[in-house]
Amino acid sequence: MPTCLYNQDFMKVSTIKRILIANRGEIAVRIMRTAHVMGIECVAIRTDSEPAAMYLDHADLIFNLSEETSEIPVFLDVDRLIEIAVTTGCDALHPGYGFLAENAYFAQKCIENKINFIGPSPDAIYKMGNKTVARRIALANGVPMAMGSPGNISDEEEALKHAAKIGYPVIIKAASGGGGRGMRIVRHPDEMEKMFNLASREAEKAFNDPSVFIEKYIENPKHIEFQILGDKDGNVIHLGERECSIQRKHQKLLEEAPSSALDQELRTKMGDIAVTIAKAVGYYSAGTVEFLLDSDKNFYFMEMNTRIQVEHPVTEEITGVDLIEQQIRVARGEALSMKQEDVRLTGWAIECRINAEDVQAGFAPAPGKIEKLSFPEYDFIRVETGVRNGSSIAANFDSMIAKLIVTGKTRSEAIINTKKALDKVWIKGTKTTLPFFRMLVRNKKFHSGDFTTAFIEKDLEQFHRNSEYEELIAAWLATKLFADENLQNKNGSVDFEQGKEMNPWLLNKRINRF
Amino acid sequence: MDINSKNFRSYLERDEALKQQYNSDRANKQHSKGKLTAYERISLLYDEGTFEEIDAFVTPADQGIEFGKVEKSFGDGVIVGHGKIDGRLVFVYAQDFTIMGGSLGTVHARKIGKIQEMALKMGAPIIALIDSGGARIQEGIASLSGYATIFSNIIQSSGIIPQISVIMGPAAGGAVYSPALTDWVFMTSHTSYMFVTGPNVVKEVLNEDVSSEELGGAEIHARKSGVAHMIYEDEENTIIALRKFLTYLPSNNVENPPVTVYDNSTPDINEKLREIVPDDPNKAYDVREVINLVIDRNSFFETSDLYAQNIITGFARLKGKTIGIVANQPKVLAGVLDIDSSIKGARFIRFCDAFNIPLLTFEDVPGFLPGMDQEHSGIIRNGAKLLFAYSEATVPRITVILRKAYGGAYIVMNSKGLGGDFNFAWPSAEIAVMGPDGAVAILYRRELAESPDPVALKKELVKTYREKVANPFIADEKGYIDEVIDPAVTRKKLISAFEALNNKWVKVPSRKHANMPL
């Protein structure tokens, strides 16, 4: 896609009066909360899958999707969203995360329709969205990266050639997307053909683009990402890093800010590189630059996410910056109010993503209805959620129940506070990942900070253990239910005599029938 | 009489001898196979201290046995008697596998016949606990004749008193017909089996190697043949379930079913009912969710749950009163009707009709299962069974159409024309000759072929069809549906509807019996 030309004047709009929230759940609630503080109205969209969703209560205006059965869900429907924005008189749109947040075409269409897209430019989205383009830019800007193929690989032959140069193990990655899909690790040239085909097919299915490239595979790295903030004048700063190595199958479970693996020197080095990449694509608004950190403290640029991320609250907690507010200000054309030297990281923050998943069944989604939901009211807790008592966790959206964000002066204090908080979270109605987090915060390796992205996969077994007497109580309960139901003499409950009561009319007819 | 007198002492001695016969050796023989003895089963089944045995001391007759030997034991391998289950009179015969393999000899058969006659005279249910090797070879044709009498008695009582068989061991050859003739068959997994011809003969004649379990185990009969209606992991659970099952049934065909203490915990109005049927007509849901919200809490006893799962049958309670439920299950095979589900439904309906149990039908059926397989196997004949059963039933019959109700299947599922007493529909109901896609394709074939954008046109037409033809309000306005109701008030509507039908009585033409398609 060619570089898009955007209206320079339009970029410096000075007001935003009404934002269309093109998302749902907790992020919709989050965005609306800040928008309201800033005196901006919000429009939310009601879908048929969750007509009573909590986020709708926070909107000033709700757009009801009528009985239309469309092929595309509304949050993925570019034209429909723009139509709704225009119809409801919105001058801006916030895409949240996921859905169309990193769709350059969507961002472009918004701008063409005079709707201020609260995010980066379509050009930046495109460039960082295509992994091979991103790598090229990084390379041109002296950004350290895992050695890889200069462009996309067309077949196994090419793959083998590059792999030989890079050195095994290598990883095949999809050019147009991430999240673990279209990714295959190859440790030996014999596996290349099979893995190449698998990766490419998966990439096509997931992102409609079978293009893949190859990179050196870094064993057991840490996943460290930097929060970027830029304005339309070209100023870019970073707000420190987040430690996101607690993952399972490329899905983040727990994030921290900052990371215990970084000292100030490394932070400055990595942060500067992150800013460099952002500046290289003229980035403005909030974004995240992802790195892998190996055991020798070498870091490699992986990719940049051109959106606000799920785990943004932990950065907010240690910097005191409201990222959504900054996004809106930048969209309005305001310059950043702080410089890099003004950014201070104070204290520690941990976020647990509590999902409706069955940990014992391999984190399988456990859709259901939240019967009771309550969080403790400590001052070191912040909860971001889009559900409440009675909400359904539908199978067609994500399984997130809430993000539990806990702070402390130090990492150990944050961990202790997280433990306190988790023990008091009360969720009834569906299986959740709470027991997993309760074990995680008691885990020695987690305490040491010395874990990599391989941590959870390898050591998952131990997260199933629980205190012994809990199983005993559950056994007692089951036994009690059985005994009450089956062993008691329930003579009083069935009345056979009443069945014999019949009025003469009916009795007469029944008897004389024979 | 002096308790020391000779007569009384003989009485006590004989009692001792009986106790000796049923010593722990015998018990261990059964236990070592994971089975309970006949007496143990009876004690679990009946209320404490209520069981009265008859003919305990009957011994096999001294007939001219030409072949083999017959053990002279008390009781001849079967225990018969009566007692109270939850305070109600119930008759039983329980075969004892430890005596001559529980095989049926003349005396054994006579005892059973006696108790069957008694049950019929008293108008009380009779339960058969079957654990038998079959006909007693030594007694030859006399054994077979014994079976014939038993079968004949079952048929005499059929539809007059509830008859339940519980298979807790082998039941082979001719023996297998008595459960087949009774109303309900309970079976214990792993330790019981039923087949007409055993593995040995199968091996001989067909040279096929097959185990008893594969040929006629509980799983097979619950899932494939439909002969076993309820199966359980072990004997205690089987009997516990049987006791529960009995609380739904009347003692005979003149009585109304028993009423339980009703705990008021199910709300009459429940908004959750509105959320169960998805808006997308191609999405499935579990109709059990609807059932569970409408009936008294925890009162659903599903029957034949592993067989023909595209239709659900079972007993439930509304305000303590028993009703029979028939429901299409959209989660399985899209809820279509096919041969197996038609038969399952028909048999259930006829039992309810015989025993004054009102019927509640939840309908969401897109039609009959198409295909050569069904047609060649006689879906015509078998679908007709369901239709016949519904129309013939004179108990109160209520239908609630939840979603789809297309074509012949709509008629079959207790429609107004077949004599449904109250027919309700939810707003999500779609009642039509056929589904929108099929209808549009036929009626607008030419227009679609000539259209520049057939996909969009079809979408338009389908939408119009849904609005103008298939919606339930049309049927309502024409009187084919009595009322379109808010799903939330379904329970309330049903309770008042059934109350209104309390004294329903329909005169049936006098004839020997109807000729149901079989």
Place this chain on the structure above:
Amino acid sequence: MTPTFKPEIKELHALNQDNDLFTFELPLVNKIKIGNHEYTIELREDDVYGVHVMWKKRRYPVDIVRVKQNRYEILFNDISYTFTIETPFSLERKKVLSKNTGKNDKLIIRAPMPGKIVEVPVREGSEVKNGEPVIVLEAMKMQNEILSSVNGTVLKIAVKAGQNVMKDDVLAEVTVKE
């Protein structure tokens, strides 16, 4: 005089999925013994917390996930446990039966009707439980989940997404693991 042979049930056992046994004497009391101490356990329900258990002065959430015959799945303090409740006799019976069986059965899953394979949510080697979907088949314009009727491991997947199948075509094979 009828001999009474009611197997006196003096205790009940809760058997979990790892074959651990938890034994409780009958009649059941609201107390659980741990070591030398006895603690009271109480089942309560209120509007704020729903159904919960009071134990050692703390509140624990509890839910009954599923009950089938004597099999109970309980969600206690957010962890799920599955027990079958056994009488002393049924425990004996289980032992007897497990000695006798032990053959490795194979469940062959066939298409119950003609249709198109929409999705295969498992892979060869995946573990499946009784009642879990193995294949998603579209027929009559509706998606049907074809479920495994046993606990076991997927041995073979004979079809792939997009493929059309006829009735009784073999879809998958599962080795039974009981």
